[in-house]
Amino acid sequence: MRNRLLTLLGFCFLFILAGCEKEPTPVERLEAYVDLWNKHDFTQMYNQFLTNETKQEFDTANFIDRQDKLIKDLAIDDLEVTYTKPDQETEWDPKEPAAFNIQVKMNTLAGPVSFEKKLVFIHETHDEEENWFANWDPSFIFPELDAKDTVGIATIESKRGEILDRNDQPIAINGKGFEVGIVPGKFDDARKAEFAKSIGVTPEFIDKQLNQSWVKPDYFVPIAKMARTDANLLDSLIAIPGVTYQKTPMREYPYGEALAHLSGYIGKITAEQLEEKKDQGYKESDLIGRQGLERLLEDRLRGQDGIRIFIKKPDVGAEPVVIAEKPATDGETIHVTIDADLQKLIYDSMKGEPGTSAAVDPKTGETLALVSSPSFDPAHFMLGMSGERYKQLSEDPLQPLFNRFAAAYAPGSTMKPITAAVGMEVGTLNPAEGIVINGRTWQKDASWGNYKVSRLHPEAPNPMDLKKALIYSDNIYFAQQALKMGRQPFIDGVHKFGFGETMPFALNLSASQISNDGKISSEGQLADSSFGQGQMLTNILHLASMYEAFLTDGVIYKPTLYAEEEKGQVWKKDVLSADHASVMRSNLRSVVVDGFAQAANLPDIPLAGKTGTAELKATGEGRGQENGFFVTYNSENPTLLLAMMIEHVEDNDGSGYVAAMAAEVFKAYHAKLQ
Structure with missing residues (x-):
């Protein structure tokens, strides 16, 4: 209870x-x-x-x-x-x-x-x-x-940055192109196949576009996009009844093939790139740098789209109310040291021959041109190339898709001035001392076996001093000088010119090498290396840069590509003395005046330089491939130093063929400056 x-x-x-x-x-x-x-x-x-x-x-x-x-x-x-x-x-x-x-x-x-x-x-x-x-x-x-409003999100598109040359000329810009299409009611159907083939589509694709539900006889039906560089093709297409075009925003590469390997191009982002950059805000529909500077500078060229959050009122004609807005940030405008007009002059002078060229300002190290020939129109890759067209390019024996200025080649006799400079610095080469050389071939002694050094001009007068050896491009003279200085002094000397290391340059270029392992294993290899054969390789920009030392009393500048980079940064110094540089300048002028590059012996432009022919061993019977070189500059006004290489000159007057091309560049360039 x-x-x-x-x-x-x-x-x-x-x-x-x-x-x-x-x-x-x-x-x-x-x-x-x-x-x-x-x-x-x-x-x-x-x-x-x-x-x-x-x-x-x-x-x-x-x-x-x-x-x-x-x-x-x-x-x-x-x-x-x-x-x-x-x-x-x-x-x-x-x-x-x-x-x-x-x-x-x-x-x-x-x-x-x-x-x-x-x-x-x-x-x-x-x-x-x-x-x-x-x-x-x-x-x-x-x-x-x-209550009845909706909240919307809008993208504010940014602009991709542009690439301009040293003179503000456009290399890659946001310009205009063409959207070519058909007005169905006026189209000559009998010419459908012709039209389709010309723009790289199928007749079935055209039918599909024309049969869309919204199409009417007097409507413009877009079929394909074309670059401004295809203006001539467009003119022929609009001659077909019913074919017309509209202008449309498009990335432009005004210098087309001349700058393609350098400028690169943009294209639709690939699945691999999207996965790689998934944290950077890229979308499947985005365009991205795919090659060249467009790819290298992607992070700087790419703009950041803005975003707007807004309220949409249901009333007809009501203005949206902005809640928040992040403005778009356009990509950078980037200036490069390239002279695009000079680049085109060089490219055109090469006449579609396979080869490469580099031009530098020898007083600053600025890169004025980097050419690979033949080439392609970057706009065609940007717009999406048909499989058939890509197959044609990739199977072309001239290899227009191969970037030759990034590769390395045996420099041939253009190496001889470097060998001479090393010999003078070592003290084993007296430029005034003559050597008696007889016959077309020479070997040190019987220990060389079947190996002999050959020369092209056995008629060259004795005694052979440095000047004559350069004029006649005498392999035997330089082989003897290399043996006189010895393997290690030769290796150390060419290292001072930058062999065996990667150039400090914005682009990835093949490093120049003395040999595959960096060593010289025999006297025969030393002899070959003295005149740019054996396993010796150099890229075309390095070849041009090495000749700076003859104009700067021993300095090689860091090659620059962007205008923002400091000019005149020393890469290599004390490569040779001022006295020895003076000797080389005098002799390189004599090579053009008295030597076998008479096509470059211009009356109004006193060119100096050195030709070279590098022989590639034949893989079968017959004569091997020969690549011709010429490195040259105006001896009185050396603001442009040009190195050019053309492949397969064995049937085209050898390096003289290249000298003629280089002379055309200097004549046009000189006229432009007047």
């Missing part, structure tokens, strides 16, 4: 305590509501804190689902809702609304958003429980948002 009484008293006590619990104040309800808001807990906010009127007007889809979706779609984070605390003495009348000033801040994918609002709590009874509940409408998401 006593236990039952105690239990009854306990229940009565708990009932009294429950009855004495104080109802939360509006401030306490606001505090709990704001806490849920900051946590994005819209379900609890809806179920426990909204007035009856609010719930009648806005269901869970309009309150919970909509806000959850906007949080995700707009990448909203760092949401911070605060409120202005009322005075502690404030008395709350259940018959009157309780109003509070709130502040809302958040970050979105378009930038920060902040606003202030007045939030009102009403005292109501819900499920027989009295409490304070919040009035809500969509303006608490964004102040200008109404």
Whole structure:
């Protein structure tokens, strides 16, 4: 009996305590509501804190689902809702609304958003429980948002940066191209196959485009895009009845083939690139640098698209209300040291022959031209090339897709001035001392076995000094000089010119080498190396740069490609003395005046330089391939130093063929400067 009484008293006590619990104040309800808001807990906010009127007007889809979706779609984070605390003495009348000033801040994918609002709590009874509940409408998401409005996201497109040459000439720019198409009602269907073949599509593709549901007889139906460099083809196409075109924004490569291997091109991003750059905001539809400078400079050229978050009103003609906007950031405009007009002069002078050229300013190290011939139109790759056309290019025996200025070649006799410089610096070569050389071939002694050094001009007069040896390009003279100085002094000497190391250059070029292992294993190999044969290789830019030393009294500058780079940075110094450099300048002028490069002996432009022919061993019977070289400059005004190589000159007058091409460049360049 006593236990039952105690239990009854306990229940009565708990009932009294429950009855004495104080109802939360509006401030306490606001505090709990704001806490849920900051946590994005819209379900609890809806179920426990909204007035009856609010719930009648806005269901869970309009309150919970909509806000959850906007949080995700707009990448909203760092949401911070605060409120202005009322005075502690404030008395709350259940018959009157309780109003509070709130502040809302958040970050979105378009930038920060902040606003202030007045939030009102009403005292109501819900499920027989009295409490304070919040009035809500969509303006608490964004102040200008109404129930029937929609929130949109727009991309603000950025512009890709442009590549300009040293004279502001366009190398890769945002220009115009053509969209060629058909007006069905005027089209001569009998010429469909002709038209399709000309633009690299199939007749079936044209039919598919013309049979789209929206097409009408007088509508323009786009079929393909064409670059401005295809203007001549476009003229022939629009002669077909019903074929016309519209201009369209497009990346332009105004110098086309002449600069293709250097400029590269953009194209649709590949699956591999998309995976590699998935964290950098690339999309499947994006264009990206695929080759050359376009690829190398992608991070700088690529713009950053902007984003705009806006409210779209349902009223016809209503202007959208911008909530937040991150402006687009265009890519950089990048100037290179290249002279695009000079580059085109050089490319045209090579007449489509397979070869490469490099031009530098010998007083600064700036790269003025880097040419690979033959080449291709980069716009065709940008627009998407047909498999048939790509097959033609890739199987072309002249290899237009092969970038020759990035490769290394045996330099042949253009190496002889370097050998001479090394010999003079070592002290074993006296340029005035003559050597008697007889016959077409020579070997040191019987230990050489069948190996002999051959020369092209056995008629050269004795005694043979350095000047005559350069004029007659005498292999035997330079072989003897190399043996006289010895293997290691020769290796050390050519190392001073940069052999055996990668050039400090923006592009990845094959390093020049003395041999495959960097050593010279025999006297025969030393002899071959002295005149640029054996396993000796050099890239064309390094070859041009090495000749700077003869014009700068022993300095080779770091080759630069970007205008922003400091000019005249010393890469190699004390390569040879001023006296020896003077000797070389005099002799290189004599090579052109008295030697076998008479095509370069111009009356108004005193060229100096050295020819060279590198023989590649035949793989079968018959004569091997010969590559012809010429390195040259204006001896009175050496602002342009040009190195040129043409493959397969064995049937084209050897290196004299190359000298004639180089002379054409200097004549045109000289005329341009007048």
